[in-house]
Amino acid sequence: MFVGEGPGADEDASGLPFVGKAGQLLNNMIAAMGLKREEVYIANIVKCRPPGNRTPEFIEATTCSQFLVRQIDIVHPEVIVALGATAATYLLGVKQSLASLRGQWHSVRGAKVAVTYHPAFLLRDPRQKAEAWKDLQRVMAEMHLVAPKRP
Ligand code: URA
Numbered sequence: 369m370f371v372g373e374g375p376g377a378d379e380d381a382s383g384l385p386f387v388g389k390a391g392q393l394l395n396n397m398i399a400a401m402g403l404k405r406e407e408v409y410i411a412n413i414v415k416c417r418p419p420g421n422r423t424p425e426f427i428e429a430t431t432c433s434q435f436l437v438r439q440i441d442i443v444h445p446e447v448i449v450a451l452g453a454t455a456a457t458y459l460l461g462v463k464q465s466l467a468s469l470r471g472q473w474h475s476v477r478g479a480k481v482a483v484t485y486h487p488a489f490l491l492r493d494p495r496q497k498a499e500a501w502k503d504l505q506r507v508m509a510e511m512h513l514v515a516p517k518r519p
Contacts, residue, residue: 369445369479370394371436373454373486374414374424385410386487393487394451401504402513409443411436413458429458440477447507448479452486470503473510482507 370386378388386394398405414424414432424432436459440448450456453466459481460474466483474481484503485496508515 369409369411369440369443369448370398370451371448371455371459372410372412372451374412375417376421377417379412380417385412389491390487393491397487397500397504400501400515401508402516409439409445411439413455423454424458429454433458437477440479445479447511448476448481449504449507450481450483452489455486456483470499471506480510482510 372386372390372394375385376388376390378391379385385391394410395405398408413429413436415435416428416432418424418428448459450459450469456466456469457463459476460469460483462469466485469483474483482503485500490497490500505515507513
């Protein structure tokens, strides 16, 4: 299961998570892990697009958290990947830097949680993609996933 921040304009229009540019990169990340998008569940911290696409506020995230908790309990994922600081903060209930949360396993409602960069951040700073790939490789090792051979 992947958890992002909240719908953007493209997601609001389609009603689906991660369908815009960041979604295309997330699709590539999922494929690089040897998975299909149909094999993973994608959710967001907030369920409505905050005005002007700003970061969700505490009250918005905590209002929506009951829905995310239900999603996690129904999907019962082995591993959750928190995408970016907002997802990590509200999923884990801690306010720490992304750097301090990456590289270790956390636990939420019976699922192991890994933290990595948000795809939208990686689009702005592609040099961090190698670091994100390290995070995903740790997830793959935990789940015994093998990266597909490059054509
Ligand atoms: N960014 C997110 O965090 N979630 C989406 O669904 C799309 C973009």
